[in-house]
Amino acid sequence: MLGSRELVSRRLPYLVKQVQQKIVTAGGGNRHRWARHNQVLCAKGRNLRTVCTGPANRTERVFKGCFSRREHLLVQGAFGSSYFLTTERSGSAMAACSGNGITYLKQDEAVAVDEELMGPLGFSVDQLMELAGLSVACSLAEVYPSTSHPKVLIIAGPGNNGGDGLVAARHLHHFGYTPTICYPKPTDKVLYNGLVTQCKSLRIPFITAEELLAQPIGAFDVVLDAMFGFSFKGDPRPPFAAILNALKPPANPPPIVSVDIPSGWQVEQGDVDGGGLRPDMLVSLTAPKECARTFEGPHHFLGGRFVPPEIATKYSLKLPAYPGTAMCVRIPQTTTAK
């Protein structure tokens, strides 16, 4: 069951957004009605956020109860009765939507999306990692051109996030960068060994964590943080803890580009103690995760252009449209989620 806080934070902004869209698209008198309704919803939303602290089914009652019969019918008529049900009861996941109209996935949703892509939707991890890593490389190149930022340090963790980083390193080489890879805990699987071989065949140097920590991080023009992804929980272990310290604001690092999740952040709560990485750029993959709401850097991109409508519908994903044949797209900065 979802906690009531989650329910409200996930359901209400989406509802508000839908109403706001109605205000824009509806004509004449209807527009005023929706505008009025929007005010009511927003006011109720603020109340709900402070009032609801009970279990989800209680929240649902409160959530429903705070609308008049007329309001209830209005909302139900516009969006269907499922908007008044909990995620579990309606049987459909519903990612939360923020002021920029973009949805954010919770950790379990991100895991579920990945499992669906690689299960019933027929993708192999090789394919997804290739497209994800390529989109990371393309995003980085949009903001930090190879002419001004040739020296890229890629720090790869042991999991899929690290794999995305290794793929990105290869593409960055082909894009004209001079990458250096730090991959302190290599995973002995065919896929990962292959990614390492591909990079080594391009003569991309691999350095150890010790070598990385022995030199000034400012020797690099940009750092690609591919240590931990959406499966991360708990505290970083050695040598990543020391590497993270070398990338935190007091160390005055070069621009940091994080893959999907700023490493060390909690996937949903973000940088809980406030002392973690402060990346300049975040490349969300497939869809942003909850922690991206608190990302304050100037560059937020989306990559992973392979989401089929099943996934988009099931998780009510609202994502920016990719232009042309681009592998990445800039996500507009959020206005409410700060």
Add this chain to the structure above:
Amino acid sequence: MLGSRELVSRRLPYLVKQVQQKIVTAGGGNRHRWARHNQVLCAKGRNLRTVCTGPANRTERVFKGCFSRREHLLVQGAFGSSYFLTTERSGSAMAACSGNGITYLKQDEAVAVDEELMGPLGFSVDQLMELAGLSVACSLAEVYPSTSHPKVLIIAGPGNNGGDGLVAARHLHHFGYTPTICYPKPTDKVLYNGLVTQCKSLRIPFITAEELLAQPIGAFDVVLDAMFGFSFKGDPRPPFAAILNALKPPANPPPIVSVDIPSGWQVEQGDVDGGGLRPDMLVSLTAPKECARTFEGPHHFLGGRFVPPEIATKYSLKLPAYPGTAMCVRIPQTTTAK
């Protein structure tokens, strides 16, 4: 052993090209010397093409013998003694180079490159197919935008070329096209089944060969020919023979974009009987194959941005540089190879 004709056709144009580059880059008196040498080489080349009909070792002797001692030293000094050895003796493959400075791979070389990429160079077929198919989709989009050419028919063969086509279909969908797939001989392997599942999850319609042949081919805005690739030998079997007939010039088809090899063409000799497909666009993958020398359509692109220096050196590949983060690049039209 190579036949002498192949030796000459592969070695001499490359040598000539090298000399021509010397003419451009050398300064002052040297430039004149190389220009003179170029004339000698070209004249000898013409003679060699008609004279040499014996086995490779005899051709090598003739090839060496037709230079004066001074010329021999000049060439050897400039390019190394390996230019006077057969491919087998020098131990290095050397793809042939045409007037546009681009190299062309023979069938066995293309097979060998693929085996190296997927063997010692650590790539999986999933990765290579994903990048190849993506580059095909990007190339097509460069020439036939989705706004003017939304309806793309993808005809996929049973092998890797068909797999590239299925990947391209998926990306074309994401790029805003309305693809239709004809995949008459599906391959029952995990990779191919996955590619089909991915396309079906995007609701891309699959039609049978009979359905394809029952409707006017002009109903589509562009046809992606992904039937046969560089492994193709012999004659096309049903239902591909009939499909090919529906795409030949007398049927007045829409623009055809061929993946790597125009289907039905021989990989090295091209359209031997002159009655095959006349694609408007060819997307060569990794490097063009020999038959691309005779491609006369207006649009020749290169895709597959993953060639490591080992491969480029081993096969003396001369390929155009990809711009920025592009997955494809236009190949300038050849001036001598027609």
